[in-house]
Amino acid sequence: MSVSVFAPATVANVACGFDALGFAIHEPGDEVIVRKSGTPGLRITNITGDGGRLPLSTEKNTAGVSALALLTETGYAGGIEMEIHKKMPLGSGLGSSSASSVAAVVAVNELIGSPFERGELLRFAMEGERAACGVAHADNVGPSLLGGFVLIRSYDPLDVVQLPVPEELWCSVIHPHVEILTEDARNVLRRRIRLEDAVVQWSNLGGLIAGLYERNYQLIGRSLNDIIFEPTRSLLIPGFDMMKQAAMQTGALGCSISGSGPSVFALSRGEEKAAEVAAAMQTALTKAGLESETYVSSVNRQGPVVRIL
Amino acid sequence: MSVSVFAPATVANVACGFDALGFAIHEPGDEVIVRKSGTPGLRITNITGDGGRLPLSTEKNTAGVSALALLTETGYAGGIEMEIHKKMPLGSGLGSSSASSVAAVVAVNELIGSPFERGELLRFAMEGERAACGVAHADNVGPSLLGGFVLIRSYDPLDVVQLPVPEELWCSVIHPHVEILTEDARNVLRRRIRLEDAVVQWSNLGGLIAGLYERNYQLIGRSLNDIIFEPTRSLLIPGFDMMKQAAMQTGALGCSISGSGPSVFALSRGEEKAAEVAAAMQTALTKAGLESETYVSSVNRQGPVVRIL
Numbered sequence: 001m002s003v004s005v006f007a008p009a010t011v012a013n014v015a016c017g018f019d020a021l022g023f024a025i026h027e028p029g030d031e032v033i034v035r036k037s038g039t040p041g042l043r044i045t046n047i048t049g050d051g052g053r054l055p056l057s058t059e060k061n062t063a064g065v066s067a068l069a070l071l072t073e074t075g076y077a078g079g080i081e082m083e084i085h086k087k088m089p090l091g092s093g094l095g096s097s098s099a100s101s102v103a104a105v106v107a108v109n110e111l112i113g114s115p116f117e118r119g120e121l122l123r124f125a126m127e128g129e130r131a132a133c134g135v136a137h138a139d140n141v142g143p144s145l146l147g148g149f150v151l152i153r154s155y156d157p158l159d160v161v162q163l164p165v166p167e168e169l170w171c172s173v174i175h176p177h178v179e180i181l182t183e184d185a186r187n188v189l190r191r192r193i194r195l196e197d198a199v200v201q202w203s204n205l206g207g208l209i210a211g212l213y214e215r216n217y218q219l220i221g222r223s224l225n226d227i228i229f230e231p232t233r234s235l236l237i238p239g240f241d242m243m244k245q246a247a248m249q250t251g252a253l254g255c256s257i258s259g260s261g262p263s264v265f266a267l268s269r270g271e272e273k274a275a276e277v278a279a280a281m282q283t284a285l286t287k288a289g290l291e292s293e294t295y296v297s298s299v300n301r302q303g304p305v306v307r308i309l
Numbered sequence: 310m311s312v313s314v315f316a317p318a319t320v321a322n323v324a325c326g327f328d329a330l331g332f333a334i335h336e337p338g339d340e341v342i343v344r345k346s347g348t349p350g351l352r353i354t355n356i357t358g359d360g361g362r363l364p365l366s367t368e369k370n371t372a373g374v375s376a377l378a379l380l381t382e383t384g385y386a387g388g389i390e391m392e393i394h395k396k397m398p399l400g401s402g403l404g405s406s407s408a409s410s411v412a413a414v415v416a417v418n419e420l421i422g423s424p425f426e427r428g429e430l431l432r433f434a435m436e437g438e439r440a441a442c443g444v445a446h447a448d449n450v451g452p453s454l455l456g457g458f459v460l461i462r463s464y465d466p467l468d469v470v471q472l473p474v475p476e477e478l479w480c481s482v483i484h485p486h487v488e489i490l491t492e493d494a495r496n497v498l499r500r501r502i503r504l505e506d507a508v509v510q511w512s513n514l515g516g517l518i519a520g521l522y523e524r525n526y527q528l529i530g531r532s533l534n535d536i537i538f539e540p541t542r543s544l545l546i547p548g549f550d551m552m553k554q555a556a557m558q559t560g561a562l563g564c565s566i567s568g569s570g571p572s573v574f575a576l577s578r579g580e581e582k583a584a585e586v587a588a589a590m591q592t593a594l595t596k597a598g599l600e601s602e603t604y605v606s607s608v609n610r611q612g613p614v615v616r617i618l
Binding site for chain 1: 326330461462468501509510513
């Protein structure tokens with residue numbers, strides 16, 4: 001028996017919810033396939049789609065680290081082989097390492113008889129994030145694992161809140177072909193922020209969450225502002241201002257950086273508008289001389305997809 | 310014809326929603342009575358309950374300033390007499406000036422034939438706040454005018470969001486007999502805050518708002534944390550730590566400073582628990598040698614009460 005799990009990409013921060021909020025989209029994402037083997041321990045036997053950049057060593061690979069955290073806690077002593085099929089760009093700001101970690105823990109959990117419920121897997125997937133970027137963030141792994149919008153209310157103790165998803169909310173993502181390391185994107189942040197800016201930011205986060213519950217698309221749009229991080233982080237993304245302008249002129253509800261970039265997301269009401277917005281953003285970026293790919297997706301309420309092969 | 314309006318006291322900030330969130334309670338509050346007179350202009354003829362501290366001069370009185378802002382915009386040229394009956398302590402952190410301003414604008418609007426809808430009165434009442442504390446805050450006038458929990462999503466343009474009120478949510482307020490000027494309470498605040506603290510604060514605000522929509526009392530309780538302002542502002546409130554400890558040990562969902570203090574509020578599930586919590590807080594304060602009064606109230610969804618006399 002093999003278990004295949006596809007875990008979705010995610011948009012973290014969502015303009016006003018830095019390190020606190022994220023949502024899942026339907027594509028891209030990563031696939032992990034696991035099967036039992038006669039050799040004890042967890043081995044990564046194959047990685048595709050990474051251009052040879054990811055380590056096969058279990059202890060150095062984020063998916064491996066996450067799966068090992070799970071296996072260690074269960075005391076499982078058998079052998080497991082793991083394949084990782086990257087179906088999304090690395091370093092894109094779309095939660096690439098999170099998608100692999102989530103797919104890995106969901107797959108391994110399924111393979112060994114589901115000792116944990118879905119939500120309990122979060123802390124294992126977070127270990128992969130700790131390996132990838134030094135801090136066990138949950139604003140990508142949370143929505144990739146649980147689907148929909150996820151608020152990380154607290155890390156200590158871990159407390160995640162699943163928020164409602166308005167049905168007509170669609171996301172346009174554009175991934176410009178430049179790479180930004182999460183670490184570099186965090187280095188341009190100030191350690192201290194102005195109190196008055198923080199008030200604006202948390203008022204917008206409050207408005208965004210209220211808008212999700214109210215299914216109020218206009219309120220969601222008015223709340224999608226990031227006055228603290230976007231002004232500096234967007235400097236690392238060529239053509240950002242033109243893309244955002246194109247998105248807003250085309251009728252997006254809001255537009256900002258996905259995670260730490262370089263991907264940029266926009267939220268719109270309805271599939272048609274989201275497709276128009278994605279096209280307008282890509283056209284703007286092409287004018288700036290940069291290649292890119294785009295994804296148009298409703299917000300993914302489903303999370304990981306498990307297939308028994 | 311006279312118009313009497315009672316406008317309720319309010320709890321602003323609500324732990325994690327500094328300058329962004331407030332809610333109304335049923336008592337205390339202020340009453341304003343207006344009637345037409347033959348002498349053109351707005352005159353304050355009587356103020357009770359203020360111990361002689363509030364100015365009769367219309368241009369210096371927050372209720373007068375708010376009412377004048379409304380009358381100026383309408384171009385109303387007749388005469389109006391106004392009585393202000395303070396039924397709550399001044400400088401208590403319970404939105405005393407806001408209650409007067411809200412009662413005044415609602416009363417005057419009613420008296421001259423209701424040219425404005427309820428929500429439109431907010432910007433006039435905010436002028437009273439500007440007169441009282443130099444900044445046109447809305448986190449007290451908003452809930453006093455509209456009832457319930459009110460989020461100030463944005464000031465420019467003004468955008469307020471009314472949040473749902475879980476039916477069993479009750480508030481205990483204790484007002485220690487010390488006075489803190491809003492200005493002094495703001496002076497102990499830092500102009501810049503740590504980014505990591507801001508993330509904790511806005512994650513909690515997100516959790517609180519989700520908790521209100523979900524009617525999830527435990528989530529509301531877990532979210533009622535203020536790690537930025539309470540640590541310094543509470544130093545100005547004698548016995549704060551003992552009161553908070555008493556509230557939490559008695560089973561309150563959360564406890565923090567009301568507005569800029571010195572009043573302290575706790576939220577609990579149900580009237581009985583809220584009454585126990587109020588008693589425990591008062592006992593703790595009495596041990597610290599301070600007198601106080603307490604108020605126990607469900608969250609006030611009604612806002613101002615208008616009576617035609």
